[in-house]
Amino acid sequence: MAEKLVHLIVTRQDTPDSTPYKEEFKIPYRIGMNVISALMEIQRTPVNAQGQKTKPVIWESNCLEEVCGACSMVINGKPRQACSALIDKLEQPIRIEPMTTFPVQRDLTIDRSRMFDALKRVKAWIPIDGTHNLGPGPRMPEVDRQWAYELSKCMTCGVCLEACPNVNDKSPFIGPFAISQVRLFNEHPTGKMNKAERLETLMDEGGISYCGNSQNCVMSCPKGIPLTTSIAHMNKETTKQALKSFFFS
Amino acid sequence: MANKKSFALHKLHTLLGLFPIGLFVVFHLTANFQATKGPEAFNSAVQMIEHAPFLLFLEFGLIYLPILFHAIYGLYLAFQGKPNNSQFKYYRNQMYLLQRVTGVITLIFVAWHVWQTRIQKAFGAEVNFDMMADILSNPFMIVFYAVGILSAVFHLSNGIWSFLVHWGITVGPRSQRFASIFSMIVFVALSYVGLRAMFAFV
Structure with missing residues (x-):
């Protein structure tokens, strides 16, 4: 049986001054997944959609219940908290970008x-x-x-x-x-x-x-x-x- | 720290937009509306205005200088923003962009209009019905004037809304929604007056 996959397109950046680039990921779907747990999946198996090994995506998060404000990112064009962004409610492929109004430190981590x-x-x-x-x-x-x-x-x-x-x-x-x-x-x-x-x-x-x-x-x-x-x-x-x-x- | 200059300039910018510039626009469009009653009615309205005492002083103090300040500071403000309307398609965000776009169009239109009328008068031409009829005999000018009038009227109407927020008069969402409706009624009403007046010359 074919496994259900979640398709992510993450805008990545290696250093504060380097040029951003996009990387695609296809990760196995689980019930009740949110963007954070999808990123955690990439952290566990840092392999992109082409099957190549890559650097795990870096992001910031703390409370996981939308009260700390750390995991803000632009998801499908709208800035929001990654923890309350449920995969089931997002259109795929899910585009994940850092909030570029702030200096990007690395990948999705920004300096507020x-x-x-x-x-x-x-x-x-x-x-x-x-x-x-x-x-x-x-x-x-x-x-x-x-x-x-x-x-x-x-x-x-x-x-x-x-x-x-x-x-x-x-x-x-x-x-x-x-x-x-x-x-x-x-x-x-x-x-x-x-x-x-x-x-x-x-x-x-x-x-x-x-x-x-x-x-x-x-x-x-x-x-x-x-x-x-x-x-x-x-x-x-x-x-x-x-x-x-x-x-x- | 303690640099209140931009705060004061911004307050002045919004204030001048309504008083005297907004009042002048309403007065100007209403005076033009006389043209719908025929060339004589329009010419006598022009005569009446031209015989006002201290005319040149009033023109500079209540029209040219306020508009010049409002325009220059407005351009500076407009180009400080980074419109994001493709990402955020909310009503007020569209108004935000339109306010800036119509401001720039209005500035171009007003500059051209002043050149065609007031500056020609300074060179010795006579401002009357025929002058406008002559300008508007060009179909391109009809379009240019219509766009200019609509931009100016929109900028003023939506500007009333921003003024009310900027001075802390409409604070809550209910009053702001009411002001939105009111500003659009003003837009429709003034557009009618402005366009009817313009087409009277055609």
């Missing part, structure tokens, strides 16, 4: 440092350290906690940057996710105390004004985060902040 730099830039944290015990912080209304929780699902996966036409090497745009994180931390009752500081960072070079409203981010976000609502809300807040600092201090 720019996202962590952006989070540092917009001060996406809540300063709570003091020289003495500051006591419990103010309480957060349950209605606000509910929508803020949705924003906190961001896993820095980079899909919104890959989908955004304004995130590229010609533009300094930091990306949609960072703007949404400012909204999250500015909503927190303790985080609110540093609201103005974060808004100022969004008004800097590469900040919120670089959004071109293509709204691909909200359509692509694997966590369903209302990114464009966050962006529009921060548009309002930065405008208010700009007027405040222009007229009052």
Whole structure:
């Protein structure tokens, strides 16, 4: 009986500077397979579709349940998490490419440092350290906690940057996710105390004004985060902040 | 750090697009619509505008300089983007590309239109019904003007949508969807006014 095969076309790259090339694989099908388990199969038997021995494909993944953000890649033309990309639901041959908005390290491994730099830039944290015990912080209304929780699902996966036409090497745009994180931390009752500081960072070079409203981010976000609502809300807040600092201090 | 220049320039860009440029486009198309009532009606509208006080000052302050800034900064912004419409065929992404394409077409059209009318006037020609009828006697010009008017009107209508987002007026998806519908109604209405006016000269 002929074995059912999964046909993969992987865009590979040996070093950060070398030219990418495509390699095809035909691997045995198993029930419930996802793209990660298909890549693991290649790792076990690194033989391409022509039957030649090849280097196993390199990728990054951790949680395997779509919460860590590490296994983002472009699968059949759309950036998404490889762990939640089920083989049964994908059209074959499955085209797997790295998210080239980021520097490719090797094969499907990318360097998402720019996202962590952006989070540092917009001060996406809540300063709570003091020289003495500051006591419990103010309480957060349950209605606000509910929508803020949705924003906190961001896993820095980079899909919104890959989908955004304004995130590229010609533009300094930091990306949609960072703007949404400012909204999250500015909503927190303790985080609110540093609201103005974060808004100022969004008004800097590469900040919120670089959004071109293509709204691909909200359509692509694997966590369903209302990114464009966050962006529009921060548009309002930065405008208010700009007027405040222009007229009052 | 602390470089708010592009933030301020971008805000100015979106603001000028509506006030005064958008208002001017609406005014201009409406004034042209007088042509549908015959050459006399159009000529008297032109006369009225030409007799406005401080005309040259108003032209530069409310039309030429804002358009020049909006166009140059707009080109800079448009070429900073990398359209990915074949990969992401979502409605707003198509609007994103169309906004940039129509912006460039409008700029070419406006430059040509200003050359044919306002600059010729500075050289001594008279702006009146016959001038437009003469320009539009060329079938190529009819197509060029129709495309130009539609591009300008689309750019303005969709620009209203972006303006509302950019200034944080329409924040949630419901208001943005409503604004999308509203902007398309504006597009249809203004296209009718603009094209009817143009065909009055043909």
